[in-house]
Amino acid sequence: MTTTAPETNAAFAAEHDVPIPYMQRTRDYYLALGYSPYRWAHFVEVPFTPLRTPLGQARVALITTAAPFQPELGDQGPGAAYNAAAKFYQVYSASTESVPDLRISHVGYDRLHTSAADINSYLPLARMKDAAAAGRIGALGPRLHGAPTNRSHRVTTETDCPELLRRCREDGVAAAVLVPS
Amino acid sequence: MCHQTVSLAARHLEAHGISTVIMGCAKDIVEHCGVPRFLFSDFPLGNSAGRPFDVESQAQTLALALRVLESAPAARTTLQSPLRWNADGSWKLDYLDLTKLSPEKIAARRKEFDEVKTVARAKREAS
Numbered sequence: 001m002t003t004t005a006p007e008t009n010a011a012f013a014a015e016h017d018v019p020i021p022y023m024q025r026t027r028d029y030y031l032a033l034g035y036s037p038y039r040w041a042h043f044v045e046v047p048f049t050p051l052r053t054p055l056g057q058a059r060v061a062l063i064t065t066a067a068p069f070q071p072e073l074g075d076q077g078p079g080a081a082y083n084a085a086a087k088f089y090q091v092y093s094a095s096t097e098s099v100p101d102l103r104i105s106h107v108g109y110d111r112l113h114t115s116a117a118d119i120n121s122y123l124p125l126a127r128m129k130d131a132a133a134a135g136r137i138g139a140l141g142p143r144l145h146g147a148p149t150n151r152s153h154r155v156t157t158e159t160d161c162p163e164l165l166r167r168c169r170e171d172g173v174a175a176a177v178l179v180p181s
Numbered sequence: 182m183c184h185q186t187v188s189l190a191a192r193h194l195e196a197h198g199i200s201t202v203i204m205g206c207a208k209d210i211v212e213h214c215g216v217p218r219f220l221f222s223d224f225p226l227g228n229s230a231g232r233p234f235d236v237e238s239q240a241q242t243l244a245l246a247l248r249v250l251e252s253a254p255a256a257r258t259t260l261q262s263p264l265r266w267n268a269d270g271s272w273k274l275d276y277l278d279l280t281k282l283s284p285e286k287i288a289a290r291r292k293e294f295d296e297v298k299t300v301a302r303a304k305r306e307a308s
Contacts, residue, residue, distance in 0.1 A: 013270075014269065014270065016270065016271070016273055016274050017269070017270035017273065018273070019208040019209065019221070019223055020207070020209075020273050020276050021209055022184075022207045022209055022210055022276070023209050023210060023213060024209075025276055025277045026277060028277070028279060029277040029279060032279050032282075032287055033287060033290055033291045033294060034291055040185060040210060040213055040214070041185050041188065041189060041213075041214045042213050042214060042215070043192070043214065043215045044215070045215075046192065046215040046216065046217060046256035046257055047192055047195040047196040047217065047256065048195060048217045048255060048256035049195050049196075049198055049199065049200050049217070050200065051200040051250060051251050052198075052200070054251075055247060055250065055251045061199075063187065063190060065183040065186055065187060082297060084297045084298075084300040084301040084304065085300055085304060087301055087304055087305075088308075089304070089305050089308035090308065104227060107182070107183050108182075108226065109225070109226045109227030110225030110226040110227055110272075110276060112225075112272075112275050112276075113225040113266075113272045113275070114224075114225045114226075114227045114228055114233065115233075116227050117233055117234075118233035118234045120230060120231070120233070120234075120236070120239050121227065121228045121229075121230055121231055121232065121233040121234075121239070122227055122228065122229055122230055123230060124204065124230040124231070124239060124242070124243050126239075127230065127231075127236075127239050127240055127242075127243040128243065130240065131243060131244075131247065136244075136247060137247065147186050147187060147190055148186070149182040149183050149186045150182075150186070150305075151182060153189070156185075156186055156189050156190075157189055157193070160186075160190070161189055161190050161192075161193035161194075162193070164190050164193070164194065165193055165194055165197050165199070168194060168199055169199075173199060174199065174200065175199060175200040175201065175202075175250055176191070176194055176199055176200075176201045176202075177201075177202055177203075177204060177243075177246060177247075177250070178187040178190055178191050178201060178202070178203045178204070179187070179203070179204045179205070179229045179230055180183035180184045180186065180187045180203070180205050180206075180207070180229055181183045181226075181227060181229070
């Protein structure tokens with residue numbers, strides 16, 4: 001939808017057609033429900049490591065927040081309701097030789113406008129294999145790694161991040177693609 | 182929380198010599214945290230790797246992320262994918278839209294959320 005700006009001939013996009021302000025929406029929503037505001041992680045300094053080898057020669061890791069499917073833990077299929085029982089609390093790894101069955105029923109994805117029916121929409125494993133086969137990346141790491149979506153900054157930074165680093169080093173990767181669900 | 186988790190992870194890896202790129206759909210959360218490289222898709226949460234059942238969209242999304250990975254000049258580099266979820270973007274109005282919730286629905290959501298938290302807490306403590 002477009003509208004014409006007053007006193008100009010420019011056609012502007014609709015006011016709502018901007019990236020969703022998730023932090024503000026979440027804050028307002030949980031305040032309305034009666035909870036305290038959440039403090040989002042925020043830093044001024046940002047580390048930066050230039051890629052040390054050409055991408056076509058680099059081994060690249062895939063890191064996801066999707067969860068291994070556990071049939072005994074209720075509906076985790078496309079469009080399933082939020083399923084807290086399917087959450088995980090330790091970093092896990094899975095071979096990238098095959099395609100592990102990973103689901104996202106344990107997180108707050110947009111259940112109104114999408115259904116998580118295609119794993120490739122939240123896990124670019126097949127596309128990364130294509131990229132490796134085409135020589136766009138040197139190789140895909142031998143394992144993908146799962147990052148728990150804890151609500152605690154401390155556990156994420158002090159426990160999970162060092163564990164992800166340890167596993168990436170074991171795999172000898174130069175770079176990582178990280179994909180939230 | 183997923184976007185915050187991977188943002189923290191990207192920062193940690195990067196600080197220890199591993200280059201990173203995030204593919205994600207929540208622009209504000211990732212940029213508020215501050216990350217080295219970010220390919221932003223203006224899609225509903227759950228589609229960080231491209232449109233469902235659309236290999237071309239997924240391939241294009243990864244291709245852009247890899248371009249960012251190898252060519253970002255400095256930290257906090259965000260590239261927005263040109264792909265659109267739909268023409269009018271009206272889906273963006275719906276996420277946690279309080280104007281559509283009556284007081285009764287808000288109370289029901291609170292009850293649901295308390296139940297979810299109880300399940301998650303029990304699982305976390307058992308792990």
